[in-house]
Amino acid sequence: MTQQNIHEEFLRLTGFEEEEMGRYLPEWRKASEKLGLTEEDVRFAVRERLPEHFALELEGIRKLLGCFVKETIDLTKAGEYKSRGTKIVYGILPAVLHFYYALKLTAPEKIFVSFPDIFITFVMNGFFHKLAPYLEEAEKTGIPYGCRHCALNKTRYAARRLGVIPSPDISWIWGFVCDEGPKTDEFIRLYHDPEWKTYVTRLPHDQPLGTVEDEVIERVEYLAAQMKDGFESVQKEIGIKVSEETIRGVIRIWQRYAAKVSELGRLMSADPQPLGAVSGRFFWEGLFTPLNTGMESMEKALDITLEEVRQRVRNREGILPQGAPKLLIYSIHPSVPWIARMFEENGVGIPLSEFFILTEKQLRPPTFEDPYMAAAEGWLRSSGMVNPGYQAEQICEKIRTHKFDGMVFGLMDFDRWLGSSHRLLGRMVEEKTQLPVFYIEGDNWEDRDYSPEALRTRIESICEIMKIRKG
Amino acid sequence: MDELEELAKVARTRPEQLKKRKDEGIKIIGYVGRFVPEELISASGAEPCLLCKGGQPDPPDAVIPYMLRFMSPYSRSQIGYHLLGVDPVVPLLDLVVVQCSDCHESRLADLFEYFKLPAVRLGVPPDWKKSISLDYYRRGLVRLKRTLENVSGGDISDERLRESVESLDKVRDLLSRIRLLRKAQPPSIGGHDFIRLNHATFYSDPDVSIRKLHAVYEELQRRESAFSADAPRLLLAGHVVAVGDYTVPKLIEDSGGVIAAEFLDEGIRHCPQKAEAGGDPLASLAETYYSAMTPPSIFQPAWEERIEHMKGLINEYAIDGVIWYGLSFEEIYDLECSVMSKVMSQMNIPFLKLESSYEYSREAVGPLTTRVESFIESLKQRRNRP
Numbered sequence: 001m002t003q004q005n006i007h008e009e010f011l012r013l014t015g016f017e018e019e020e021m022g023r024y025l026p027e028w029r030k031a032s033e034k035l036g037l038t039e040e041d042v043r044f045a046v047r048e049r050l051p052e053h054f055a056l057e058l059e060g061i062r063k064l065l066g067c068f069v070k071e072t073i074d075l076t077k078a079g080e081y082k083s084r085g086t087k088i089v090y091g092i093l094p095a096v097l098h099f100y101y102a103l104k105l106t107a108p109e110k111i112f113v114s115f116p117d118i119f120i121t122f123v124m125n126g127f128f129h130k131l132a133p134y135l136e137e138a139e140k141t142g143i144p145y146g147c148r149h150c151a152l153n154k155t156r157y158a159a160r161r162l163g164v165i166p167s168p169d170i171s172w173i174w175g176f177v178c179d180e181g182p183k184t185d186e187f188i189r190l191y192h193d194p195e196w197k198t199y200v201t202r203l204p205h206d207q208p209l210g211t212v213e214d215e216v217i218e219r220v221e222y223l224a225a226q227m228k229d230g231f232e233s234v235q236k237e238i239g240i241k242v243s244e245e246t247i248r249g250v251i252r253i254w255q256r257y258a259a260k261v262s263e264l265g266r267l268m269s270a271d272p273q274p275l276g277a278v279s280g281r282f283f284w285e286g287l288f289t290p291l292n293t294g295m296e297s298m299e300k301a302l303d304i305t306l307e308e309v310r311q312r313v314r315n316r317e318g319i320l321p322q323g324a325p326k327l328l329i330y331s332i333h334p335s336v337p338w339i340a341r342m343f344e345e346n347g348v349g350i351p352l353s354e355f356f357i358l359t360e361k362q363l364r365p366p367t368f369e370d371p372y373m374a375a376a377e378g379w380l381r382s383s384g385m386v387n388p389g390y391q392a393e394q395i396c397e398k399i400r401t402h403k404f405d406g407m408v409f410g411l412m413d414f415d416r417w418l419g420s421s422h423r424l425l426g427r428m429v430e431e432k433t434q435l436p437v438f439y440i441e442g443d444n445w446e447d448r449d450y451s452p453e454a455l456r457t458r459i460e461s462i463c464e465i466m467k468i469r470k471g
Numbered sequence: 472m473d474e475l476e477e478l479a480k481v482a483r484t485r486p487e488q489l490k491k492r493k494d495e496g497i498k499i500i501g502y503v504g505r506f507v508p509e510e511l512i513s514a515s516g517a518e519p520c521l522l523c524k525g526g527q528p529d530p531p532d533a534v535i536p537y538m539l540r541f542m543s544p545y546s547r548s549q550i551g552y553h554l555l556g557v558d559p560v561v562p563l564l565d566l567v568v569v570q571c572s573d574c575h576e577s578r579l580a581d582l583f584e585y586f587k588l589p590a591v592r593l594g595v596p597p598d599w600k601k602s603i604s605l606d607y608y609r610r611g612l613v614r615l616k617r618t619l620e621n622v623s624g625g626d627i628s629d630e631r632l633r634e635s636v637e638s639l640d641k642v643r644d645l646l647s648r649i650r651l652l653r654k655a656q657p658p659s660i661g662g663h664d665f666i667r668l669n670h671a672t673f674y675s676d677p678d679v680s681i682r683k684l685h686a687v688y689e690e691l692q693r694r695e696s697a698f699s700a701d702a703p704r705l706l707l708a709g710h711v712v713a714v715g716d717y718t719v720p721k722l723i724e725d726s727g728g729v730i731a732a733e734f735l736d737e738g739i740r741h742c743p744q745k746a747e748a749g750g751d752p753l754a755s756l757a758e759t760y761y762s763a764m765t766p767p768s769i770f771q772p773a774w775e776e777r778i779e780h781m782k783g784l785i786n787e788y789a790i791d792g793v794i795w796y797g798l799s800f801e802e803i804y805d806l807e808c809s810v811m812s813k814v815m816s817q818m819n820i821p822f823l824k825l826e827s828s829y830e831y832s833r834e835a836v837g838p839l840t841t842r843v844e845s846f847i848e849s850l851k852q853r854r855n856r857p
Contacts, residue, residue, distance in 0.1 A: 148800060416802060
């Protein structure tokens, strides 16, 4: 197999059409080189990683992977865009993508938007299992290994150091959840790249346990004011003006997409489980991460997948036997795809990630006309963004709605906000539901510390307990 | 130093005093963090008590069943002692005010609430350069004032608040004067004692603190320094040296160095900037606490200002080397340490990073001692170089 052929094969496997090859093959080869991928890495993805973990027999899933490949190719071209005068805007997860998309839609040729670490992490680890060189680059240049810093932050920094991405014209960095994300930007600017310009937006975690935060008007107003202040500063920085109508337009696109993803969530809950947990998981990224290449390809892939999965449900086809126990998991990331597979191989499904599925309230239209108030309210309706008391209530609703037999927390050791409450949440959810709740210490972004060998016993034990309980 | 030890004794017996006060009907208010104004609590007629313990490994471990283990051992300690049943103060508290400026503090507040302790949170937005953030903090203080009035049953009048500010300013002033004595070589008081002195003032009535600090100041002017004339002068930087966490400062000074200055965010009174007593005292308090002091590491942007502050300390106190005292899994300080290390390298100031999880067994202290001794020895050799 020549180098040309393995790259071609990779693109075909990830849903590229014949007529796209002429354009994308040279671009992909150039991008893969820039990312630090060898021919062997691509061969590993084609022969092992992707077939092992993704349902490549489904056209929709192949095209979904292709969206991430296209976006990553585009990201490696950000430096070229910048040299041609395009304004580069970065962000991090979690954020409300409406604002970033609205920038893109207002001036498609003049603006490049990306959450760069997400795509590099997902593609480099999820497809090639090769994020380690990025992490090691960060660890030897100022973000030490021992403190359990987040792999996303290390990757963003390392990608800049390695010249994969350029300095942004503005990185609008959200610290509504974690502290390390925004402070990493401050670190990058002071330690490595004085051109790395940042605008920070924060919200203190100061609501008592159980507060329904989206109903505390003062909090919604403050968050809306923070969002507005940040968005206006970004527009000023890059010299464009986004209309409120454009933001509303993005919200409509988002709601349409969210409804479709929710349908996929319902289908994933079917018995038997029609699709492995990792295969469709990238669709949920579309709810939170802006794609500079646009939402259309992702939505098209979702439409195809929905049809294919509906067919599987109609045919009662599943990846597990009917009646297999199923657990809600806090979050499963395709960057470490073997975790989900290990559950499935042991006869237990983890079809959905709690962080990404929506409650009944989240699917309701916003109470407010003002787009900032609407976005703020939406944010405060999301389980991961609020106090653990309210979060536990939402988790219980999701468990009831999708008829889960229990829940798995953990795998978020790197996150001092989203991961730090899991043990407490586990207790709250167990008290409320009387269902078994488990905790796994691990890292969803990278598996250098928590290898399959390290987690196998824990996962197998959980699966055995669940099978015994369910009889 | 007799006066210091006397003050330290007063501080050590604080729980007994608090119990007596509680029996007399006085409310006891615990607080966590430098953004909770002690003045406000005192002005309500309640007894304030800073929660700032640390230095032992088992209290943070006691929290692990309820929290990710990769969290600050300092934050975890503030409830860990209570979970182990060895905190005499927490059961006495009528209220505990927890500042929420970062994830570690907010998760601590979660646990206080989960365990049904009477907690209230004070939100501190880290994006401190924005007027909406200052307003947020100010509104938080207004709410806190109302809560304190409800708990203590007394009004916090402007006059009482001013009196309280003035009283604590005297404490800060005296500490500031003592701090300045450390510019001498060798200084008459090192960092180990100065940090303990600071701590003691959090657990003594201001009047007692003022009297004792006067005496300490007089004594320090009179007495001969216990440090050798060629002791390398060190700056101790980091998040906090908690009450009881004295192993590292003592080790540094037992190894032949002297801590001539500190750059710590918590557990120390920030002397040079006093809360203004004039005008609307609550607004002034908000402005001073939030905007006027050197920003803590979590604020953003903060590190450039902090670098300048550190450079100022190095120059003013003729510092030979910097020891960064990091606590495990404090991710923001860990990043800042790298930034500071780079700046120090550019300034040709030797820099040593130490990290603690409050594990001070003999096995842990051995290598720590070797590192500190080697660093201090290298500073001495550097000094003696022509």
